[in-house]
Amino acid sequence: MASEKELFITKQYVPVGEPISQNDHTIIYRVKCMAERGTPDGILKMYRKKNISNLYNRLAELDYSEWPHIYSVRYYDENTLVVEEYLEGYTLAELLQKNRTRSVTFTEAEAYNIMDKICSALESLMMIQPPISHHDLKPSNIFITTTGAVKFLDFIPAYKKPKNSFQHMIHFLGSLFHEMLTGKEPPKGKCTYQGRYEAVIRRCFEKSPDKQYTSISSLQEDLDYAKTQEPEKVSNGIAEIPYALTIPFQGTILAFEWILLSFFFVRNMPSVMCLFVVAFCIHSVAFTYSRHRFMKENNVHLSTARKAIPVLILAAILGCLSAAISFFIQ
Numbered sequence: 105m106a107s108e109k110e111l112f113i114t115k116q117y118v119p120v121g122e123p124i125s126q127n128d129h130t131i132i133y134r135v136k137c138m139a140e141r142g143t144p145d146g147i148l149k150m151y152r153k154k155n156i157s158n159l160y161n162r163l164a165e166l167d168y169s170e171w172p173h174i175y176s177v178r179y180y181d182e183n184t185l186v187v188e189e190y191l192e193g194y195t196l197a198e199l200l201q202k203n204r205t206r207s208v209t210f211t212e213a214e215a216y217n218i219m220d221k222i223c224s225a226l227e228s229l230m231m232i233q234p235p236i237s238h239h240d241l242k243p244s245n246i247f248i249t250t251t252g253a254v255k256f257l258d259f260i261p262a263y264k265k266p267k268n269s270f271q272h273m274i275h276f277l278g279s280l281f282h283e284m285l286t287g288k289e290p291p292k293g294k295c296t297y298q299g300r301y302e303a304v305i306r307r308c309f310e311k312s313p314d315k316q317y318t319s320i321s322s323l324q325e326d327l328d329y330a331k332t333q334e335p336e337k338v339s340n341g342i343a344e345i346p347y348a349l350t351i352p353f354q355g356t357i358l359a360f361e362w363i364l365l366s367f368f369f370v371r372n373m374p375s376v377m378c379l380f381v382v383a384f385c386i387h388s389v390a391f392t393y394s395r396h397r398f399m400k401e402n403n404v405h406l407s408t409a410r411k412a413i414p415v416l417i418l419a420a421i422l423g424c425l426s427a428a429i430s431f432f433i434q
Contacts, residue, residue: 109180115139117148117176117187128152135187140175145190147172149258156184156260163259166232170225171256172247192250195257196280197243204287207408212299215284216331220324221254222246222277227320229256237269241276274317278308300330349395351414355421358387362422366429
């Protein structure tokens with residue numbers, strides 16, 4: 105006769121395919137919930153050598169919208185098995201990675217909406233009696249559904265719990281907001297973002313107890329106020345780049361060098377032409393390096409199109425100049 109554990113994973117919640125992910129602490133499967141009405145898809149998580157069944161049984165009883173609906177919780181052989189609803193969407197870590205791959209960031213409106221929902225969800229957890237704390241809050245444990253809802257995953261205690269968990273959480277929220285707006289984590293806890301939410305992020309990083317946030321609601325109030333204000337600077341625009349480092353300015357100089365280079369090439373004067381080839385290459389590399397370093401240090405982000413189109417236009421102009429010089433001289 106099959107054991108209760110065997111029946112659980114072969115008849116009630118049946119794994120579909122290979123594990124989605126696994127490590128020393130957890131293994132996760134997508135399952136078919138045969139024991140549930142309509143046999144929906146679900147996620148089966150097995151927490152190795154950890155008894156957190158009481159925590160997840162409480163979450164199942166409360167069934168708040170801040171976390172996935174829990175179908176079943178079992179404790180077998182020193183392992184906790186949790187079956188949750190299958191969510192459509194992405195973790196915030198996945199969305200941030202997608203943005204990095206495409207060299208884009210969340211807009212201020214998008215970042216605000218996500219942060220506002222995260223804060224509201226955290227506030228709801230704190231109002232439960234006794235409160236429920238998420239001790240391992242990170243982008244991979246924040247799920248954004250296709251409908252835009254925010255849900256927290258994996259409420260298991262972190263292996264290293266911070267001394268001041270509330271201020272640690274506030275610092276995390278500031279870092280997360282910063283990364284959503286700039287595409288980068290704040291270097292050494294320093295805000296490099298410039299925009300309407302700069303003051304909010306800086307206060308999240310405050311080390312002085314008198315200036316720190318003491319509640320999630322006060323953080324939300326500052327977010328709402330900042331939303332109505334005009335940003336002091338355009339954080340992601342070309343306006344932040346000095347004119348001397350813009351492609352139109354440097355491109356004009358490069359075009360002049362290219363004209364001379366092409367002229368001596370057509371006149372079959374290789375020694376002089378080589379001098380201008382060297383000058384053109386050194387100028388191009390120096391300009392590219394200086395522009396890249398400035399944008400990195402000042403947190404200026406441009407889309408792929410805004411980076412590529414001016415370069416392509418410059419290349420087309422240089423090609424036309426070469427053709428024109430060759431035509432008129434020959």
